[in-house]
Amino acid sequence: MLSEFGYGILVVSFIVAVYSVIAAAYGAQTKSLATIESARRAMLLLFPLISLSAAALIYLLVNNHYEVAFVYEVTSRSMPTYLKVTAWWGGQAGSLVFWSWLLALFASAVTIRKWERDIEFLPWVIVVASVTTAFFLGLNVFYENPFTRFWNVPGNVEPHMFAPAGATLFFPEDGRGLNPLLRHPGMVIHPPMLYLGFVAYVIPFAFAIAALVTGRTDDRWIRLTRRWALWAWLFLSFGLVLGGRWAYDVLGWGGYWGWDPVEIAAFMPWLTGTAYLHSVMIQEKRGQLKHWNMILVILTYALVIFGTFLTRSGVLSSVHAFAESAIGPLFFAFIGLTFIISVALLIWRWPLLRGENEMTSMLSREALFLLNNLLFMSVLVVCFWGVIFPLISELFTGQKVTVGPPFYERATAPLFAALMLLMGVAPLSAWGHSTIQTLGRALWKSALVAAIITAALFFTYTQNWIALIAFFLIAFVLLVTVQEFWRGARARQHSQNENFFTALMRLMGRNRRRYGGYIIHISMMLMAIGILGIEVFQTETQGTVASGGELNLSGYTVQYRELASWDDSGAGVNYTRAIVDVYENGIYLGQLTPRIDYYFDSQQNMTIPGQRSTFRDDLYILLVDWQPVSSMGATFKIFVNPLVNWLWIGSIAFFFGVLFAAWPDKDPAEERVHSRRSAKQSQVAG
Amino acid sequence: MFESWKVKMNHQSRPTLHASRNTQHATRIAYLVLFLALLFASFSSASAQSSAPTDDEVNAIARQLYCPVCESTPLDVCPTDACKEWREQIRTLLAEGKTEEEIFEYFEQQYGARVLAEPPREGFFWLMYLIPPVIILAGVVILFRSMSDWRKKPAPVEVEADEIPAAKDDYLARMEEELKKQK
Structure with a gap:
């Protein structure tokens, strides 16, 4: 019924x-x-x-x-x-x-x-x-x-x-x-977050199309959907991070991101969405890039549907599964149709979307934002091609291929490094016009301090040149950004006669988008520290030991004590749990309990690592295998993941940064008047 | 020599570790192959390893391989029984003194290019590596050309943003009124 x-x-x-x-x-x-x-x-x-x-x-x-x-x-x-x-x-x-x-x-x-x-x-x-x-x-x-x-x-x-x-x-x-893998709190929240992000991007797209159809192509549609775009971005980012945390906690491969096509499907709209968040500022401040913003919104919508399509149509497992699935071709047709119609509308309205200003300097803020967009698009090209190439290969040669992490890491690492450099330089360049001299004067101190920090790391922590370049960029961005807060607050402190803290609070409150953006930049750098740690410095070992036996890795000693296996018939699970003692350089740190949960109903295993997490590194122990007679021993896989905790700390800071930038103002009427006035001003300025 | 050695895939994870009949069969053949290989090695001057390969040595190679069934899961962390057998296969090959390259080649011959972490750099697969840089370069060219265009050209005639054609204005006013009435 x-x-x-x-x-x-x-x-x-x-x-x-x-x-x-x-x-x-x-x-x-x-x-x-x-x-x-x-x-x-x-x-x-x-x-x-x-x-x-x-x-x-x-x-x-x-x-x-x-x-x-x-x-x-x-x-x-x-x-x-x-x-x-x-x-x-x-x-x-x-x-x-x-x-x-x-x-x-x-x-x-x-x-x-x-x-x-x-x-x-x-x-x-x-x-x-x-x-x-x-x-x-x-x-x-x-x-x-x-x-x-x-x-x-x-x-x-x-x-x-x-x-x-x-x-x-x-x-x-x-x-x-x-599926037991999905019975994790992270997995309970991760899909709704991702979907919230996906779906919220439909709204800016709807307004963009409305602007194109009606021919009202000023930046009104952008102002109306600014918060939507920001919230959508927040949810999407949060969904991605939660997915990473879930992978780290339950998938048992010691990492958080595997360049899996399903992950990339969610990452692609994030890339265009991030590019869009930056490029709308150019349209608002300088009246430029109107075409480009339309293209970005259309692309984001198409990628949102494409992401859902990739994960829902079975196309990833093979083109045959796609052809057999009822909804695959429908999705394909829907993406194609909406994309063609959107592009046709854009071409129709192309003349109306002409820019209001000229680009005066290659180092101006808008020029650097354009470079930022180019880099995000380049990462998108790499991701898109990596996801669809196996399908193309299967279609044309009948041969399936795998495009795994090495390809993506090699192709995107320089692009991400360039993005970090821009993140350091762009906040100090001026709208309209900047020269190498003005930029140099603003940047040299931060660059020098970052270089000193990098030299110190060279002598004390690592000689890996990739890591050193990355550490330099991270330090540079952090210094520039913190300096921005410092300089703004100092200026306000002097002009308004406030104490430093009040000045800082008011400064940030008055320009939430800008300082929210800076908080996001800082959090991104914290996350970069975590990513760098696991990508460059991760170590691992695997071995089978009898009770009392030891495994050593990066200064840690893991001693296997005992193993127990029992059924929880109420929950329908069999637990097999090992107890290990952990020592670092001979000092006892405590016990960890890696385990394997076997779910009777779905006949699937879930590997739960034993984790010890500090700001410096994570010790991550997996129970890989065990002999039925426990005296024969058990096999463990041990990872030491340096700095990875900063990824999660950065994510939390990121969340607050976006909230700070996106939180509705107290009096929306006043905000509207304000934005209208600034719109007029920018037109006058143009 | 390896052509006859096809391990049947069994992708259901089982709680027990008892070897299935397939596994036993495969293991028997594996021993035979191992024996033959050792025999071969002892006659050639190859640098056969004397000690058994460690888990870490096996994982270092398995990390770069993908079995055809477990989508996007590298072999070193894949929990299925089939992948466990593959790892044992790597161990056997290592024990025979095979190099990393030779092991990759062996798996590629047996199961196709998809077992490799990246498409091999040959023929059609070159597109994989050529297309992204070409598109990105095109993007760079387009960006710099339009940037210099912007600098050369005088500012185009401004489109007055808030101005809406008169006919539409009327339409707007009516709409607004209508909506007010409904409230």
Whole structure:
């Protein structure tokens, strides 16, 4: 009963979404306000509708309705309730509903705002948001129905939405259960974060398209969606970091990022999104790069859908799986169509988007931002090509190939280094005009101190030249950025007669975007320290030892004490846990307990490392294997990951930096007036 | 010599460590191969290693290989039984005194180019390495040409940002009014 209800609501939602597209487009064409309003209300109806359908699905998930195929696939009786709820996005069909639900939520939030003088954008924003929602709902309604049930047909059990003639419902005893790898708190939050980021990027895209269609191509659409772009970026970044942390904690390979196509799928919209965050500033301040910003938003949207496509269509495992999957070709067609239409609109409006200023200096802030964009795009090219080349190769030569970390690391490392250099130089260059002399005067002190720090590291820590270059760049960016805070606060302290701390707080409060950006730069450098640590300095060893035996690595001694294995039938898990003593240079540090969890329902292992984490390094011990008779010993793999903790510390700082930059101001009316005035000013200046 | 040695893939992780029949079969063949290889090695002047290869030596090579089934998981950390067998295969080859290059070659011959961490630098696969730099270079050229264009050209006629054609203005005003009424 509930299945029919849920599916029925999905069908209704799909019809409402399609109606809202048609009504909005028709209303805009005929300038019929009543029709546009009707489209808006239809759009607003989508969120409660999809929520109802989702509620039905969650009810089925939580109450063990294993006759529903989706529930059978992603839950089992032994799973705790919160995991049964989050299993909603643990499988294909459910995650597509989740996508539509989030998009409906965001689109509603946008459509209930006061439109005032931006009313002409409204119908086209509705069109874009509803087309996207309708596409995802359509996938659910026609191909990936989460409410399909099992039926007893003569001699077989088959999944169908509605009962075949004479069939009765089939009730499996228990479900297959969520993949144990996904039963981790990080994995519970990681997909929603990533999806929030993905979906939120639909909003800036919708406004960009609205601007193109209406021909209102000033930077109004950018101002209206500035916060959306920032929040989308925050969620996407957070999703990426959580994914990394999850990999570090449960995948058992001692790392956080493996250049897996699925990871890159989420990383690509982040690259264009980051480039966009920088280049919009040029349009706002200097009235330039209007074409480019449009291209970036269109690309980001296409990459968001492409990312979902990569992870959902089976295309990554092989082009044949893609051809067999029902939704793969549909996704492909949708990406192609939306991309072609967007580009056609852009070409149509090209003359309207001409820049208002000339580029006066190759070292001006806008020129450096352009270089920054070029570098982000270059990383994107490397990533995109790395992901699709195996597919191209399979298509043309019939041979599959692997594109693994060595390719990406070699290709992107110099690009990231150049980005870091720009991160140090650009904040000190001026809008409009900078010369090598002015820049040199502003930078030489930081560069000198960074060089001294690098020399000190050469004598005390490492002689690896890649690491030394990276440390120099990190120190340089940190010094420049901290100096920016210092100089600003000092200037304000003198002119306003405030104490240093008040001056700093007020300075940051007055220009949240700028100083939020600087906090983000600092946090990025902290993360870079962690990444550098694991990439360059990671050491590992593996060995089999009997009880009492020792393994040594980088000053640590790991002594194997005992091993125990037991069943927890309630949770459906067998635990095998080793206890090891850890010493550093002979000093006892404590015990660690690496273990392997074996899940009966899905017949899968999960390797949980024993970790000891400090600011200097992580000791990361994996139980690889053990002999049934414990006296024979166990095999351990040990990693020492220097500095990796800074990656997580940087992530937290990053989160606060974005929050600081994106937090809504107290009085939005005042902010609007302010932004309008500055828009006028920049036009006058141009 | 190795052509007959095809290990059947078994990708279900099992809790017990009992070797399956396939494994036993493979192991038997492996011993045979090992014996033949040692025989061969003793006649040639190759630098056969005397001590058994350590886990670290095996992992250093396994890290750079990918089995065809476990997508994107390097062989050194892959937990499946099939990958465990592959690692043992590497150990055997190392014990025979094979170099890293020879082991890569062996796996590539057996299972195709996809076992390597990167496509081999040959034929069609060169595209993998050539396309990104070409596109990036094109980007650099486009960027610098448009930058110098911007510098040469006088500023183009400004598009007044807030100005909307009169007909549209009227439309706007009506829309706003309508919306106010509805509130």
